[in-house]
Amino acid sequence: MVRTRFAPSPTGFLHIGSLRTALYAYVMAKHDNSQFILRVEDTDQKREIGGATDALKNTLKIFGLNWDEYYLQSERLDIYLKAAKKLVTDGNAFYCQCPPRNAKTDGFSQILRDPCRNKNLDSGAIKLKVPDNETVSYFDFVHKKEISWETNGVYDATLLKSDGFPTYHLAAMVDDIEMKITHILRGHDWMPSTPIHLLVFKYLGGDRPEIGHLSDILNAKTGKKLSKRRDSVMAEDFLKAGYLPEALLNFVMLLGWAPKDNRELYSLEEFVKEFDINGFQEANPRFEDTKLKWFNGHYLRQKSDDELIELIDYPDKDKLRQILPLIKDRLAVLSDFDQLTSFFFKSPEITARLNKNHLTFAIDNYDKMIKGELIEEIKTKGWKVGDFFMTIRIAICGTRSTPPITETMLVLGRDESIKRLIACQAKS
RNA sequence: GGCUCCAUCGUCUAGCGGCUAGGACGGCAGAUUCUCAAUCUGUAAACCAGGGUCCGAUUCCCUGUGGAGUCACCA
Numbered sequence: 001m002v003r004t005r006f007a008p009s010p011t012g013f014l015h016i017g018s019l020r021t022a023l024y025a026y027v028m029a030k031h032d033n034s035q036f037i038l039r040v041e042d043t044d045q046k047r048e049i050g051g052a053t054d055a056l057k058n059t060l061k062i063f064g065l066n067w068d069e070y071y072l073q074s075e076r077l078d079i080y081l082k083a084a085k086k087l088v089t090d091g092n093a094f095y096c097q098c099p100p101r102n103a104k105t106d107g108f109s110q111i112l113r114d115p116c117r118n119k120n121l122d123s124g125a126i127k128l129k130v131p132d133n134e135t136v137s138y139f140d141f142v143h144k145k146e147i148s149w150e151t152n153g154v155y156d157a158t159l160l161k162s163d164g165f166p167t168y169h170l171a172a173m174v175d176d177i178e179m180k181i182t183h184i185l186r187g188h189d190w191m192p193s194t195p196i197h198l199l200v201f202k203y204l205g206g207d208r209p210e211i212g213h214l215s216d217i218l219n220a221k222t223g224k225k226l227s228k229r230r231d232s233v234m235a236e237d238f239l240k241a242g243y244l245p246e247a248l249l250n251f252v253m254l255l256g257w258a259p260k261d262n263r264e265l266y267s268l269e270e271f272v273k274e275f276d277i278n279g280f281q282e283a284n285p286r287f288e289d290t291k292l293k294w295f296n297g298h299y300l301r302q303k304s305d306d307e308l309i310e311l312i313d314y315p316d317k318d319k320l321r322q323i324l325p326l327i328k329d330r331l332a333v334l335s336d337f338d339q340l341t342s343f344f345f346k347s348p349e350i351t352a353r354l355n356k357n358h359l360t361f362a363i364d365n366y367d368k369m370i371k372g373e374l375i376e377e378i379k380t381k382g383w384k385v386g387d388f389f390m391t392i393r394i395a396i397c398g399t400r401s402t403p404p405i406t407e408t409m410l411v412l413g414r415d416e417s418i419k420r421l422i423a424c425q426a427k428s
Numbered sequence: 429g430g431c432u433c434c435a436u437c438g439u440c441u442a443g444c445g446g447c448u449a450g451g452a453c454g455g456c457a458g459a460u461u462c463u464c465a466a467u468c469u470g471u472a473a474a475c476c477a478g479g480g481u482c483c484g485a486u487u488c489c490c491u492g493u494g495g496a497g498u499c500a501c502c503a
Contacts, residue, residue: 044503110429125501149431188498189498192432192497213433215496223496258442262440262441284496288438288454294452331465385462386461389462390463400464403464403465
């Protein structure tokens with residue numbers, strides 16, 4: 001049994017790193033034919049963003065990461081309160097009435113032991129009474145090694161805020177036990193607070209899940225962890241930019257996990273089947289989109305014309321059907337479509353002077369040219385075939401890189417093509 | 429600064445004491461071709477440093493260096 005969970009807080013769209021965490025958690029569970037749970041951690045009312053939960057759910061569905069059970073922490077406050085009180089009763093936690101600090105504005109504190117821990121208060125926030133001179137440790141299933149801390153370096157963390165809401169340190173642990181989660185897979189940023197969680201688990205009693213901390217995805221340029229603030233890393237944005245969900249998923253699954261045989265291409269189903277917990281990577285990968293582009297191009301080319309037609313937002317489906325075969329191999333991202341096909345829809349602005357002889361010859365022999373029967377005659381005229389067609393290409397498309405030009409003219413139609421050639425001829 | 433994690437081509441990685449250190453993306457070259465792509469072929473490119481252990485270290489241990497994360501009544 002491998003029950004996992006993905007536990008986002010509803011503070012925005014789905015971060016690419018969160019997508020990866022969700023993917024791995026999903027795959028771990030499904031590989032074992034078990035349940036993947038979505039748990040929304042909305043215990044900080046101040047930070048919550050309206051609609052974020054629905055957006056998150058929606059995005060997960062787009063990627064095919066369907067959950068078996070769903071929980072909302074704000075609906076479970078009584079459970080956390082009860083757990084916190086038990087910890088106080090057992091002497092493992094205490095009430096505190098100190099004013100809250102905020103590391104962002106106050107800087108870090110070296111005070112580990114809270115002044116309220118021995119005051120025997122009976123109201124306020126509830127904090128963990130961290131024991132002295134103990135060692136806490138766990139086996140990290142991502143790093144495949146034992147990791148430990150001395151409790152003397154662990155601070156009396158807040159478990160229940162004075163507003164009655166739990167912090168992550170309490171809520172997540174209570175839920176992981178209660179929901180019978182077997183494997184906690186989370187970001188590396190949680191590693192430093194793991195000793196707190198280990199203590200909470202111990203005092204709460206019950207089976208502690210296995211814990212694994214994923215590597216951080218780094219910005220390719222700066223080498224810093226990807227962040228919402230500095231980087232544009234929302235999964236939704238990639239989707240909007242024309243990346244396919246399967247490409248994004250395939251790319252992200254190989255950032256921090258690799259199989260023994262170095263296979264690269266996996267559908268979600270195949271990944272579920274082939275997943276191996278030993279494939280997790282310990283070092284932090286960098287996010288380079290060159291490979292993402294390659295994956296995207298690959299999956300795009302894999303699509304049938306019909307599928308592609310559905311994906312491209314263009315009303316004239318018949319025209320689309322004609323154009324598509326010409327640009328399919330040239331598409332790296334769906335959103336390249338407009339740029340790659342603009343000349344199909346409007347005449348290009350030609351400013352350069354073109355070879356008039358080429359144009360005249362093309363106009364006079366249009367039908368032969370289209371059939372590809374003009375090559376020999378072009379050569380006899382002493383022209384390079386490449387030069388000749390480049391003139392035509394620019395006259396028709398306005399750019400040096402296009403699909404095969406005769407096929408392009410075929411799609412454009414005889415009248416329109418000749419019109420463009422004549423227009424250039426007049427200017428040359 | 430304390431604590432913790434990490435370290436193989438530019439990037440993602442295989443390797444789990446003995447290998448010409450392998451693959452993929454990207455690069456470069458070539459083939460194909462009316463251009464650009466796509467496709468195919470070839471090619472350059474890496475074990476952070478210093479000590480150990482061992483017959484033998486990329487691999488195990490230590491130290492250093494470098495990188496990352498974190499130190500809230502945020503998650």
